[in-house]
Amino acid sequence: xxxxxxxxxxxxxxxxxxxxxxxxxxxxxxxxxxxxxxxxxxxxxxxxxxxxxxxxxxxxxxxxxxxxxxxxxxxxxxxxxxxxxxxxxxxxxxxxxxxxxxxxxxxxxxxxxxxxxxxxxxxxxxxxxxxxxxxxxxxxxxxxxxxxxxxxxxxxxxxxxxxxxx
Amino acid sequence: xxxxxxxxxxxxxxxxxxxxxxxxxxxxxxxxxxxxxxxxxxxxxxxxxxxxxxxxxxxxxxxxxxxxxxxxxxxxxxxxxxxxxxxxxxxxxxxxxxxxxxxxxxxxxxxxxxxxxxxxxxxxxxxxxxxxxxxxxxxxxxxxxxxxxxxxxxxxxxxxxxxxxxxxxxxxxxxxxxxxxxxxxxxxxxxxxxxxxxxxxxxxxxxxxxxxxxxxxxxxxxxxxxxxxxxxxxxxxxxxxxxxxxxxxxxxxxxxxxxxxxxxxxxxxxxxxxxxxxxxxxxxxxxxxxxxxxxxxxxxxxxxxxxxxxxxxxxxxxxxxxxxxxxxxxxxxxxxxxxxxxxxxxxxxxxxxxxxxxxxxxxxxxxxxxxxxxxxxxxxxxxxxxxxxxxxxxxxxxxxxxxxxxxxxxxxxxxxxxxxxxxxxxxxxxxxxxxxxxxxxx
Numbered sequence: 001x002x003x004x005x006x007x008x009x010x011x012x013x014x015x016x017x018x019x020x021x022x023x024x025x026x027x028x029x030x031x032x033x034x035x036x037x038x039x040x041x042x043x044x045x046x047x048x049x050x051x052x053x054x055x056x057x058x059x060x061x062x063x064x065x066x067x068x069x070x071x072x073x074x075x076x077x078x079x080x081x082x083x084x085x086x087x088x089x090x091x092x093x094x095x096x097x098x099x100x101x102x103x104x105x106x107x108x109x110x111x112x113x114x115x116x117x118x119x120x121x122x123x124x125x126x127x128x129x130x131x132x133x134x135x136x137x138x139x140x141x142x143x144x145x146x147x148x149x150x151x152x153x154x155x156x157x158x159x160x161x162x163x164x165x166x
Numbered sequence: 167x168x169x170x171x172x173x174x175x176x177x178x179x180x181x182x183x184x185x186x187x188x189x190x191x192x193x194x195x196x197x198x199x200x201x202x203x204x205x206x207x208x209x210x211x212x213x214x215x216x217x218x219x220x221x222x223x224x225x226x227x228x229x230x231x232x233x234x235x236x237x238x239x240x241x242x243x244x245x246x247x248x249x250x251x252x253x254x255x256x257x258x259x260x261x262x263x264x265x266x267x268x269x270x271x272x273x274x275x276x277x278x279x280x281x282x283x284x285x286x287x288x289x290x291x292x293x294x295x296x297x298x299x300x301x302x303x304x305x306x307x308x309x310x311x312x313x314x315x316x317x318x319x320x321x322x323x324x325x326x327x328x329x330x331x332x333x334x335x336x337x338x339x340x341x342x343x344x345x346x347x348x349x350x351x352x353x354x355x356x357x358x359x360x361x362x363x364x365x366x367x368x369x370x371x372x373x374x375x376x377x378x379x380x381x382x383x384x385x386x387x388x389x390x391x392x393x394x395x396x397x398x399x400x401x402x403x404x405x406x407x408x409x410x411x412x413x414x415x416x417x418x419x420x421x422x423x424x425x426x427x428x429x430x431x432x433x434x435x436x437x438x439x440x441x442x443x444x445x446x447x448x449x450x451x452x453x454x455x456x457x458x459x460x461x462x463x464x465x466x467x468x469x470x471x472x473x474x475x476x477x478x479x480x481x482x483x484x485x486x487x488x489x490x491x492x493x494x495x496x497x498x499x500x501x502x503x504x505x506x507x508x509x510x511x512x513x514x515x516x517x518x519x520x521x522x523x524x525x526x527x528x529x530x531x532x533x534x535x536x537x538x539x540x541x542x543x544x545x546x547x548x549x550x551x552x553x554x555x556x557x558x559x560x561x562x563x564x565x566x567x568x569x570x571x572x573x574x575x576x577x578x579x580x581x582x583x584x585x586x587x588x589x590x591x592x593x594x595x596x597x598x599x600x601x602x603x604x605x606x607x608x
Contacts, residue, residue, distance in 0.1 A: 038199050042512075
């Protein structure tokens with residue numbers, strides 16, 4: 001077994017999960033994963049051993065995902081909701097919310113919202129960093145995030161209500 | 167705000183340590199692309215290595231022993247000169263029928279070979295390796311073998327990298343607590359700015375750590391002149407004067423200022439040669455027979471094209487009329503000072519544009535006559551400057567064989583600026599050279 005395939009075996013699962021979160025759909029995620037590994041294998045000799053190897057791999061995958069959506073299309077037209085924090089208090093029932101569902105609602109987010117939500121909530125980047133990565137302003141990063149949260153929240157509510165009825 | 171935290175936490179908990187298995191076709195796609203990449207790279211291996219090998223082979227094919235023949239020729243000529251005129255005529259008639267251009271060419275080649283003995287020995291050591299490598303590649307001519315070979319090669323690099331990685335990764339892999347996860351995600355945040363331009367930064371530190379490089383190189387030069395004139399004497403302007411293929415060898419030292427700019431210098435031994443064909447040689451009473459040549463030979467040189475019948479009669483030794491070729495060769499110690507600008511580089515291949523100038527110190531100056539009955543040194547040019555300069559322009563291609571070792575191919579155009587002190591008859595030499603070598607970075 002070649003060294004490349006060893007690296008792939010070890011890390012493809014984690015990186016694919018990451019790609020799925022950053023992508024619109026399964027097909028896009030596979031493309032991004034493939035592109036990421038091509039970059040990884042061509043640059044592996046340049047890995048500096050400073051941070052963790054996994055962190056390095058993730059940064060490459062994130063970069064690939066951003067490249068895919070950052071320039072591709074202008075922001076999809078979304079219904080602009082008033083940002084209100086007065087959504088009813090819901091006790092999120094963790095058990096009833098399957099992973100597949102959460103993933104699907106992330107993927108359904110408009111590209112920009114999805115990227116910002118992933119970067120900020122799941123990968124701990126600051127708004128300042130996100131603004132640079134996506135070539136947007138810090139304030140639009142913030143508003144994108146709260147809109148993303150709002151959309152997600154609504155979808156979860158609908159999902160839970162549907163479940164209760166069903 | 168509390169709501170926000172809740173929703174964030176929900177996604178964090180569910181999605182952070184989650185894994186998903188991609189389908190088989192992703193790996194198949196990666197494999198296909200990796201092979202494509204390697205295959206495309208292969209010709210770059212072969213190109214500079216092939217040229218270098220061909221050069222060395224070419225020189226090795228000519229036997230050095232023919233050197234003795236030209237010495238014999240010289241002895242013969244001495245005899246001929248001392249024999250009576252009648253004999254000479256016989257001799258001449260005999261020789262005339264045998265005379266062909268290839269004889270002259272042989273002599274030129276022999277001279278070149280004799281004087282290049284040294285560099286060949288030096289270079290052959292380094293090229294042995296290259297030749298072995300090519301041989302290896304040729305053997306594995308079937309596609310399957312080729313693939314195995316490239317895979318092995320890249321695996322070696324990867325394995326090295328992997329060993330180190332696994333040492334540092336074992337901790338992360340074995341422990342799967344949330345705390346550990348947190349660390350992993352926090353790290354990218356810290357050095358994110360560096361990761362923003364992953365490509366750029368990676369390029370940078372690939373080359374910036376190694377500033378100096380040294381490269382022994384060998385070149386085949388093709389000399390020429392911007393004009394058709396002869397630098398020896400205006401009388402020979404109508405003759406065809408052409409440059410010969412000569413050589414240069416030496417060592418270059420380069421210092422990388424940043425990832426775009428590099429300065430380089432070094433020392434090279436360089437030969438240039440020009441031959442003037444169709445020269446009519448006749449005996450003369452005067453020593454100064456060519457305007458720009460110091461010579462002891464009492465010979466007169468005319469262009470065959472402008473031959474006058476009077477010339478034959480005025481000479482007492484009129485029957486020493488020969489047709490021959492004047493070969494001028496001069497050599498320099500070249501010290502270049504050049505700057506290189508990086509046009510593109512990938513992990514393996516680097517292309518730079520080179521420009522600068524060279525200081526040239528004259529260390530060889532001779533003019534040889536070769537005809538069917540006489541060949542040998544007749545003197546030296548008196549109009550060559552001891553120091554002159556050349557303007558240089560070219561490209562520099564490097565292909566990484568190893569982390570620190572590059573194959574180097576460097577086509578250069580160099581125009582001589584002040585080769586002649588006076589009266590060059592508008593002769594302006596330049597040359598085009600293909601330098602090949604091995605570059606070691608440290």
